[in-house]
Amino acid sequence: MRSTRTTLRVLQRRQAVASRYLRGESQATIARALGVTQQQISLDLQAIHALWLAAALRDTDALKAEQRAKIDAVEREAWAAWHRSQQPREMTVTEATDGGETPRRKNSVRREGQAGAPCFLAVILTCVARRCTLLGLDEPQRFLIDWDRLSDEQVERLARGEPPQQVLTKA
Numbered sequence: 281m282r283s284t285r286t287t288l289r290v291l292q293r294r295q296a297v298a299s300r301y302l303r304g305e306s307q308a309t310i311a312r313a314l315g316v317t318q319q320q321i322s323l324d325l326q327a328i329h330a331l332w333l334a335a336a337l338r339d340t341d342a343l344k345a346e347q348r349a350k351i352d353a354v355e356r357e358a359w360a361a362w363h364r365s366q367q368p369r370e371m372t373v374t375e376a377t378d379g380g381e382t383p384r385r386k387n388s389v390r391r392e393g394q395a396g397a398p399c400f401l402a403v404i405l406t407c408v409a410r411r412c413t414l415l416g417l418d419e420p421q422r423f424l425i426d427w428d429r430l431s432d433e434q435v436e437r438l439a440r441g442e443p444p445q446q447v448l449t450k451a
Contacts (some may be wrong), residue, residue, distance in 0.1 A: 293322050297314070297324045297356070348411060351407050352407075355404055355407035356449055358401075362401060370390070371387055372388070372389055373390055374387050
């Protein structure tokens, strides 16, 4: 088991390794500057990359959770607005009546039923679609590729792993 002092030295070295690595220094250059072997720098970089990956995954999960919460809030508001838009609408009607020397006004309340505003349903469907995309629930897009009609540049882009929708759509 490592001592606290040794662990602290390793963490400080890895911080220096990461800083120099991000500035583009080679492993050999970093090793010479820090007085360790190139193999040690390689091991440090493996540990650093693992930490970066774990942090990125945690950050991605946190961002996804935040965006889902925002989508949920918008959807709740859209449902509430949809239900309000279905409530009967009350209108006050004022009529002037002939009251002889002094004209009179008669107020009456008229109620009309409403079917609901479809724009709120559109917002709800958008929220559902965004949530499905965020959670990866959508079916993958399929593309039929006519390889004989592709340019050499398009074939190269596909071979490099560029998404087909980007390669096949004309921009």
